[in-house]
Amino acid sequence: xxxxxxxxxxxxxxxxxxxxxxxxxxxxxxxxxxxxxxxxxxxxxxxxxxxxxxxxxxxxxxxxxxxxxxxxxxxxxxxxxxxxxxxxxxxxxxxxxxxxxxxxxxxxxxxxxxxxxxxxxxxxxxxxxxxxxxxxxxxxxxxxxxxxxxxxxxxxxxxxxxxxxxxxxxxxxxxxxxxxxxxxxxxxxxxxxxxxxxxxxxxxxxxxxxxxxxxxxxxxxxxxxxxxxxxxxxxxxxxxxxxxxxxxxxxxxxxxxxxxxxxxxxxxxxxxxxxxxxxxxxxxx
Amino acid sequence: xxxxxxxxxxxxxxxxxxxxxxxxxxxxxxxxxxxxxxxxxxxxxxxxxxxxxxxxxxxxxxxxxxxxxxxxxxxxxxxxxxxxxxxxxxxxxxxxxxxxxxxxxxxxxxxxxxxxxxxxxxxxxxxxxxxxxxxxxxxxxxxxxxxxxxxxxxxxxxxxxxxxxxxxxxxxxxxxxxxxxxxxxxxxxxxxxxxxxxxxxxxxxxxxxxxxxxxxxxxxxx
Numbered sequence: 001x002x003x004x005x006x007x008x009x010x011x012x013x014x015x016x017x018x019x020x021x022x023x024x025x026x027x028x029x030x031x032x033x034x035x036x037x038x039x040x041x042x043x044x045x046x047x048x049x050x051x052x053x054x055x056x057x058x059x060x061x062x063x064x065x066x067x068x069x070x071x072x073x074x075x076x077x078x079x080x081x082x083x084x085x086x087x088x089x090x091x092x093x094x095x096x097x098x099x100x101x102x103x104x105x106x107x108x109x110x111x112x113x114x115x116x117x118x119x120x121x122x123x124x125x126x127x128x129x130x131x132x133x134x135x136x137x138x139x140x141x142x143x144x145x146x147x148x149x150x151x152x153x154x155x156x157x158x159x160x161x162x163x164x165x166x167x168x169x170x171x172x173x174x175x176x177x178x179x180x181x182x183x184x185x186x187x188x189x190x191x192x193x194x195x196x197x198x199x200x201x202x203x204x205x206x207x208x209x210x211x212x213x214x215x216x217x218x219x220x221x222x223x224x225x226x227x228x229x230x231x232x233x234x235x236x237x238x239x240x241x242x243x244x245x246x247x248x249x250x251x252x253x254x255x256x257x258x259x260x261x262x263x264x265x266x267x268x269x270x271x272x273x274x275x276x277x278x279x280x281x282x283x284x285x
Numbered sequence: 286x287x288x289x290x291x292x293x294x295x296x297x298x299x300x301x302x303x304x305x306x307x308x309x310x311x312x313x314x315x316x317x318x319x320x321x322x323x324x325x326x327x328x329x330x331x332x333x334x335x336x337x338x339x340x341x342x343x344x345x346x347x348x349x350x351x352x353x354x355x356x357x358x359x360x361x362x363x364x365x366x367x368x369x370x371x372x373x374x375x376x377x378x379x380x381x382x383x384x385x386x387x388x389x390x391x392x393x394x395x396x397x398x399x400x401x402x403x404x405x406x407x408x409x410x411x412x413x414x415x416x417x418x419x420x421x422x423x424x425x426x427x428x429x430x431x432x433x434x435x436x437x438x439x440x441x442x443x444x445x446x447x448x449x450x451x452x453x454x455x456x457x458x459x460x461x462x463x464x465x466x467x468x469x470x471x472x473x474x475x476x477x478x479x480x481x482x483x484x485x486x487x488x489x490x491x492x493x494x495x496x497x498x499x500x501x502x503x504x505x506x507x
Binding site: 017019020023092094095096097099222223225226229230231232233234236237240 | 293294316318320321322323402403404405461462490491493
């Protein structure tokens with residue numbers, strides 16, 4: 001299915017993890033239903049073309065990933081100050097294909113309500129299932145921010161020992177890019193940072209690339225990747241069993257609860273920006 | 286202490302975590318960055334296992350590879366009841382070995398399809414892998430159906446599960462990640478529900494526990 005959403009066509013998207021690309025030399029993948037070829041030359045120069053080789057696409061390397069666009073990008077890729085802080089690990093937790101719309105993945109990432117059920121014993125536990133009220137706003141930069149999100153977590157991080165009360169902040173930068181800031185157990189005033197760069201492969205299929213920016217102190221690199229994969233692989237079968245696979249934008253399509261405040265704004269924001277790829281657009285009343 | 290070279294998302298590593306948990310044996314996991322780091326193919330890891338595969342254990346200097354072989358070893362060494370691997374019963378040993386080999390077939394098909402769909406193993410012929418998994422699942426489903434008819438809960442005869450059940454369980458449970466639905470295998474579903482109620486059962490990412498009601502009833506029996 002082709003994409004007609006200018007906001008997505010004229011934006012940057014991740015299509016490959018640079019380390020993986022350099023090992024393989026080249027790969028083919030899909031972006032918004034269009035097959036693209038990503039190649040790394042002997043000199044390390046990376047290029048992205050349409051798979052038939054007829055057209056060169058814009059390309060840049062950032063945060064260890066290859067970014068491209070099917071149109072004319074009107075804005076830069078997002079800026080992440082945490083990725084430039086020397087006392088953080090900056091690593092990919094691995095890119096994972098998921099058979100569901102990337103918009104569903106964003107929404108799941110924003111949802112604290114599933115912690116005690118899907119991540120039982122790690123990010124939550126029964127019977128502590130209530131999501132306390134939190135704040136949501138649309139910023140001047142046209143991003144969605146959710147703050148004052150508190151949750152008690154038995155094993156909140158790769159090195160957590162015992163349960164702690166964790167504070168989250170969520171941030172939706174672009175329709176397919178979402179991040180969270182999460183209490184670091186050693187530095188109450190600083191937060192670990194996780195961002196998902198979701199590659200919309202098709203309307204019901206995506207690859208979830210991610211960058212993990214964890215404060216090094218008290219943390220070991222392999223544990224970070226292990227924890228990310230442990231958690232993500234718990235989400236994956238749930239995501240792949242969501243029906244419909246695309247995200248319905250009609251406010252009456254799925255019944256939200258108070259804990260879904262940020263998801264409600266996300267869906268409205270997608271509607272306001274006419275994002276239909278990976279979505280089921282709202283019908284006019 | 287027993288060391289397990291381990292990867293969270295590996296069903297073959299999960300087999301050993303399951304048995305060690307059932308037996309209550311303490312061990313230490315050494316995490317190997319299978320994906321995306323490909324650490325199991327590194328020269329350093331090939332010193333431990335020249336095949337470049339997980340899992341491997343190191344038990345006080347004895348280094349063993351291959352999930353099925355390690356199940357045999359661990360059950361023989363650490364299960365005083367001899368129920369998981371009844372080493373004095375030739376009929377049982379023959380049947381267990383038969384199903385351990387069958388489990389390797391599940392790895393070669395259902396696990397291969399999962400690697401293709403979930404971890405970018407693009408060189409795998411996924412349609413052939415899925416078809417092969419369905420052939421094996423059909424065989425096991427029929428076997429379990431007739432076993433149930435004979436009053437038998439597990440893959441091999443007797444009132445106690447064996448390492449054959451452990452060897453078959455993980456990649457069956459993860460099959461949907463490789464595009465292999467299990468809706469046509471009701472006897473497999475009933476067997477896997479029973480398996481999840483074995484005291485000491487643990488999950489891995491992608492495998493869900495039995496419902497709470499079921500857990501309570503198993504407690505009542507235990």
